Amino acid sequence: LAKTTQPISMDSYEGQEVNITCSHNNIATNDYITWYQQFPSQGPRFIIQGYKTKVTNEVASLFIPADRKSSTLSLPRVSLSDTAVYYCLVGGDSGGYQKVTFGTGTKLQVIP
Amino acid sequence: NAGVTQTPKFQVLKTGQSMTLQCAQDMNHEYMSWYRQDPGMGLRLIHYSVGAGITDQGEVPNGYNVSRSTTEDFPLRLLSAAPSQTSVYFCASSSIGGRAYNEQFFGPGTRLTVL
Numbered sequence: 001l002a003k004t005t006q007p008i009s010m011d012s013y014e015g016q017e018v019n020i021t022c023s024h025n026n027i028a029t030n031d032y033i034t035w036y037q038q039f040p041s042q043g044p045r046f047i048i049q050g051y052k053t054k055v056t057n058e059v060a061s062l063f064i065p066a067d068r069k070s071s072t073l074s075l076p077r078v079s080l081s082d083t084a085v086y087y088c089l090v091g092g093d094s095g096g097y098q099k100v101t102f103g104t105g106t107k108l109q110v111i112p
Numbered sequence: 113n114a115g116v117t118q119t120p121k122f123q124v125l126k127t128g129q130s131m132t133l134q135c136a137q138d139m140n141h142e143y144m145s146w147y148r149q150d151p152g153m154g155l156r157l158i159h160y161s162v163g164a165g166i167t168d169q170g171e172v173p174n175g176y177n178v179s180r181s182t183t184e185d186f187p188l189r190l191l192s193a194a195p196s197q198t199s200v201y202f203c204a205s206s207s208i209g210g211r212a213y214n215e216q217f218f219g220p221g222t223r224l225t226v227l
Contacts, residue, residue: 030211032211032212032213034212034213036216041221042218042220042221043116043202043204043218043219043220043221044155044202044216044218045218046215046216049212049213049215051212085154087154087155089213091213092211092212092213099157099160099168099170099171100145100157100160100206100213100216101156101157101170101171102147102154102155102156102157103154104153104154105154
């Protein structure tokens with residue numbers, strides 16, 4: 001399974017765009033990149049997933065460069081309610097279901 | 113749909129006691145898993161299952177047993193509780209198929225304290 005590296009924590013002011021980068025140097029050809037969000041005292045929630053280039057949904061954008069060795073989760077104009085831990089996962093189902101493991105994530109603190 | 117439900121929400125055990133954490137889902141998902149989350153830490157995979165009768169170990173399986181007799185239920189058994197098992201336990205489920213990890217749906221968690 002590809003190992004991921006994320007910053008442990010980040011601070012941002014309300015209204016700013018936040019970019020969280022995840023490094024995954026040994027990503028495999030079949031691997032996808034998936035991000036989850038976890039609020040305190042709750043289970044994680046799926047945010048976005050991509051394979052290459054750019055993916056956008058109503059919550060976030062995911063940017064993946066051509067070499068796919070890193071990815072960036074972009075949250076536009078964050079609010080206090082975006083304070084959470086964000087996890088980057090790399091992997092996929094290649095013929096048999098793989099273990100889905102989480103790292104330690106990035107704790108985002110949004111400041112008023 | 114109730115999604116993923118877990119019982120109990122809170123539990124206090126004494127060292128050496130055993131108990132079962134219950135997890136059920138009503139989405140007909142093949143994949144179910146158990147994670148533990150220690151304070152300030154990420155989630156660590158304990159056991160997972162890809163269907164009834166099929167289970168496998170995750171990153172931290174010692175001290176825990178699982179079984180999957182139905183698609184809906186995936187109980188986690190603590191054989192002899194230890195203080196090191198004090199944690200929040202999350203159950204999750206997802207469908208299987210496709211090339212990517214399918215979206216996992218998480219339960220509300222069980223907060224376990226072992227004295």
